[in-house]
Amino acid sequence: MNESERILVVDDEPQLTRVLRTGLKSRGYEVRVAADGLSALEVFGDWHPDLLITDLAMPNMNGLELTRRIRVVSQVPIIVLSAKDEEKTKIEALDLGADDFVTKPFGIDELLARVRASLRRAKTVARNESTLLEDGDFRIDLDAHKVSVNKREIHLTPKEFDLLSYFMRNAGKVLTHRTLLAALWGVNYVEQNEYLRVFVGNLRKKIEPDASGPRYILTEPWVGYRFNPNG
Numbered sequence: 357m358n359e360s361e362r363i364l365v366v367d368d369e370p371q372l373t374r375v376l377r378t379g380l381k382s383r384g385y386e387v388r389v390a391a392d393g394l395s396a397l398e399v400f401g402d403w404h405p406d407l408l409i410t411d412l413a414m415p416n417m418n419g420l421e422l423t424r425r426i427r428v429v430s431q432v433p434i435i436v437l438s439a440k441d442e443e444k445t446k447i448e449a450l451d452l453g454a455d456d457f458v459t460k461p462f463g464i465d466e467l468l469a470r471v472r473a474s475l476r477r478a479k480t481v482a483r484n485e486s487t488l489l490e491d492g493d494f495r496i497d498l499d500a501h502k503v504s505v506n507k508r509e510i511h512l513t514p515k516e517f518d519l520l521s522y523f524m525r526n527a528g529k530v531l532t533h534r535t536l537l538a539a540l541w542g543v544n545y546v547e548q549n550e551y552l553r554v555f556v557g558n559l560r561k562k563i564e565p566d567a568s569g570p571r572y573i574l575t576e577p578w579v580g581y582r583f584n585p586n587g
Contacts, residue, residue, distance in 0.1 A: 360386065361384075361385050361386070361406045361407070361475060362385070362386045362387075362388070362403065362404070362405040362406050362407075363380055363385045363386070363387050363388075363405055363406065363407045363408070363409060363471065364387075364388050364389075364390065364396060364399055364400060364403065364405040364407075364408045364409070365377065365380070365387060365388070365389045365390070365409045365410075366389070366390045366391075366392070366393065366395075366396040366408065366409065366410040366411060366414070366419070366422065367389070367391070367409075367410070367411040367414070367437065368391045368392060368411065368414045368415060369411070370391075372411075373389045373391075375464065376389075376409065376464075376467070377389055379464040379467070379468065380468075380471070383468060385471075388403060388405070391414070391415075392414045392415050392416040392417055393410075393414060393416060393417025393418060393419065393421055393422035393425075394416045394417045395416075396408070396410065396417075396422055397417075397422070397425060397426075400426065400430075405432065406432065406433075406475065406478070407432060407433045407434075407435070407471060407474055407475055407478075408426065408432055408433070408434045408435070409434075409435045409436075409437065409467075409471075410422055410423070410434065410435075410436055410437065411436075411437045411438075412436055412437065412438050412439075412442055412445050412446065412449060413439075413442070413445075419436055419437075419449060420445065420448055420449055420452060423436070423449050423452045423453055423454050424452050424453070426453075427452060427453035431478075432478070433455045433456075433474035433475065433477065433478050434453065434454045434455050434456075435454070435455060435456045435457065435458060435467075435470055435471065435474060436449045436450075436454045436456075436457045436458075437457070437458055437460055437462075438457055438458075438459055438460065439459070439460050440459055440460070443578055443579075446459075446579070447532055447534075447578075447579055447580075450530055450531075450532045450535065450579065450580070451532050451534050451535060455474050455477070455529050455530070456470050456473070456474055456529065456530050457530060458470055473528045474528075476528075477526075477527070477528055477529060487499045489521065489524045489525065491524060491527050491585040491586075492527075492584070492585030492586035492587065493505050493506045493572075493585060493586065493587055494520075494524060494572075494585045495507075496520065496521055496524055498521065501514075501517055503517065503520060505563050506565075510562050510563060511562075512559070512562060513558075515540070515555060516555065516558060516559050516562070518540055519536075519540055519555055519556070519559055520559060520563070522536070522539055522540060523573065523581075523583035524583065524585065526583065527583050527584070527585050528582065528583070528584065529582065529583075530576055530579060530580060530581075530582050531580045531581055531582070531583075532579055532580040533546075533549045533552055533579075533580050534546045535580065536552055536580065536581070537549075537551070537552055556573060556581065559573065560572075560573055565587070571584065571587040572584055572585065572587055
């Protein structure tokens with residue numbers, strides 16, 4: 357980890373921000389905190405963090421509006437913190453461009469793992485613009501439309517190929533049903549969850565190693581999917 361990596365923590369609970377500041381700084385990150393979205397925007401503009409962690413329910417400007425405004429100007433990774441009863445709001449945050457979520461209460465080790473994964477993804481964006489996608493057990497040649505899993509070639513339909521390629525470009529990131537449907541089929545299909553479920557099921561049959569349960573395409577209940585190329 358690069359010690360210069362900067363993390364902005366946004367939450368109106370002083371006790372939680374103290375815990376997060378201590379835990380993150382102990383791992384070598386530079387940390388600043390803000391109590392609401394408005395303050396966070398000021399810090400963001402002056403400090404340019406590498407990653408943002410934000411609560412959803414806050415005064416003055418909540419995490420949803422903060423996420424929307426940040427996405428207008430930056431693709432910095434955003435992790436949202438949410439209570440269990442904020443399922444709908446959490447999904448909305450992901451649709452607005454948040455990269456991941458952690459449900460309260462959570463352990464600091466879980467959050468740190470999500471932070472590391474989000475920072476790694478941010479560093480591979482340029483590489484993912486290549487016509488060759490390689491990660492974990494997967495290799496996708498976008499030009500030749502060829503896919504191999506553990507060096508075994510897999511034959512996919514055009515739409516299955518597009519779906520797997522999208523998963524690969526966003527490996528480790530939570531992708532909501534609406535995000536996937538809009539990206540692969542268009543905005544007129546964002547309510548067709550069953551449509552997506554069928555294609556994911558077909559793709560799983562071709563790439564998953566056995567029937568004991570999915571290792572690569574993981575279901576985030578009521579939210580969407582997360583792709584783990586390492587299985």
